[in-house]
Amino acid sequence: MELIALGFDSWFEDHAKELVKPEQSIARVIAVDRGRCIVNDGFREISAVLLGKYLHEIESPADFPCVGDWVSVEHHDSDAFASIHAILQRKTLLRRKTAGREIEFQMIAANIDTAFIVQSCRFDFNIRRLERYLVMVNEGQIEPLILLTKTDLISPDELELLMANIRSAGINTQIIALSNVTGSGIEQVRALMAAGKTYCLLGSSGVGKTTLINRLVGKAELETKSVSATGEGRHTTTRRQLIMLEDGAMLIDMPGMRELGMVGDSEGIDESFSDVVELIANCRFADCSHSNEPGCAILMAIENGELSEDHFQNYLKLNKESDFYQMSHHEKRKKDKAFGRHIKSVMKHRDKY
Numbered sequence: 001m002e003l004i005a006l007g008f009d010s011w012f013e014d015h016a017k018e019l020v021k022p023e024q025s026i027a028r029v030i031a032v033d034r035g036r037c038i039v040n041d042g043f044r045e046i047s048a049v050l051l052g053k054y055l056h057e058i059e060s061p062a063d064f065p066c067v068g069d070w071v072s073v074e075h076h077d078s079d080a081f082a083s084i085h086a087i088l089q090r091k092t093l094l095r096r097k098t099a100g101r102e103i104e105f106q107m108i109a110a111n112i113d114t115a116f117i118v119q120s121c122r123f124d125f126n127i128r129r130l131e132r133y134l135v136m137v138n139e140g141q142i143e144p145l146i147l148l149t150k151t152d153l154i155s156p157d158e159l160e161l162l163m164a165n166i167r168s169a170g171i172n173t174q175i176i177a178l179s180n181v182t183g184s185g186i187e188q189v190r191a192l193m194a195a196g197k198t199y200c201l202l203g204s205s206g207v208g209k210t211t212l213i214n215r216l217v218g219k220a221e222l223e224t225k226s227v228s229a230t231g232e233g234r235h236t237t238t239r240r241q242l243i244m245l246e247d248g249a250m251l252i253d254m255p256g257m258r259e260l261g262m263v264g265d266s267e268g269i270d271e272s273f274s275d276v277v278e279l280i281a282n283c284r285f286a287d288c289s290h291s292n293e294p295g296c297a298i299l300m301a302i303e304n305g306e307l308s309e310d311h312f313q314n315y316l317k318l319n320k321e322s323d324f325y326q327m328s329h330h331e332k333r334k335k336d337k338a339f340g341r342h343i344k345s346v347m348k349h350r351d352k353y
């Protein structure tokens with residue numbers, strides 16, 4: 001198997017040029033288990049650990065490799081294990097807010113091309129939640145796609161209404177409606193999954209993600225869920241987290257990644273609420289509060305049914321959360337200037353290898 005099959009492309013190649021030294025090779029992280037990774041270099045899967053020196057320079061969770069990362073590795077003991085020397089720049093990044101007094105991000109997975117945001121037509125359907133997932137996915141530069149499951153439980157008319165609700169909330173993301181029971185729509189999902197691209201499924205518990213994955217993966221692959229690898233005389237078994245489908249598309253699936261804490265940066269929000277942003281830009285008052293000004297573009301749009309009031313309120317709410325995040329993040333940065341130091345140490349590290 002070539003690296004291309006794992007999703008390596010010219011974008012990563014460009015970013016790898018100066019980072020990867022002659023004695024090193026490039027591999028993709030397909031599983032992570034407490035600091036130990038399993039990487040695939042296009043030929044085999046091997047156990048890999050972070051280089052001690054690199055470990056020393058780690059300052060934030062973002063510095064650890066996560067599933068989907070491209071890394072530069074050096075093989076040891078005739079390929080029994082490898083050491084990870086650097087992480088290639090991430091094209092996309094899925095991360096979530098971790099609970100706690102300070103707002104921190106936990107890295108979930110890297111270099112996902114498309115995230116399927118899954119909701120059930122029947123029990124889980126919620127536009128606000130959909131918007132929140134869209135913000136998170138957009139923020140990570142990942143392409144979103146909406147999957148509505150369990151269409152077998154509603155009538156075609158009801159489905160049409162759901163779709164119309166999504167559209168009238170200003171969400172223009174592609175939607176595929178499917179049923180894991182009848183199989184309708186499954187081929188549509190399969191057909192748009194391209195070889196060499198990486199996908200994931202996000203959504204609440206019970207919406208049918210596991211069932212869909214099983215359908216997409218096929219039985220043969222399921223049995224190879226666990227990968228064993230020998231490193232330093234130790235035997236580790238890690239659940240495989242990046243799954244190669246038969247037609248060459250990849251699916252990242254791991255426990256705990258599917259439901260995300262919700263906060264986005266303002267850019268992600270703007271992308272998901274482009275209709276609101278456009279209206280605000282057209283509002284004739286520069287510092288309009290969009291609450292009572294006569295002639296306000298937002299109020300007029302709500303009045304004449306162009307914009308849903310709920311949608312606008314959700315936009316305000318997400319922005320408020322985002323402001324809060326930006327503030328605490330900024331203050332944290334100021335405190336220890338760790339970010340700047342980190343950049344420097346990475347540059348230094350680069351020169352050494």
Ligand SMILES: Nc1nc2c(ncn2[C@@H]2O[C@H](COP(=O)(O)OP(=O)(O)OP(=O)(O)O)[C@@H](O)[C@H]2O)c(=O)[nH]1
Pocket residue numbers: 149150151152153178179180181203204205206207208209210211212258
């Ligand atoms: N009627 C119907 N039931 C479905 C469909 N897809 C899944 N189910 C059922 O819904 C339940 C939950 O499905 P799962 O695939 O486990 O849901 P999940 O999203 O993986 O949930 P977590 O594993 O908790 O994240 C199961 O009983 C499935 O059989 C569907 O399209 N139609």
Ligand SMILES: [Zn+2]
Pocket residue numbers: 283284285288289290291293296297298299
């Ligand atoms: Zn206004």
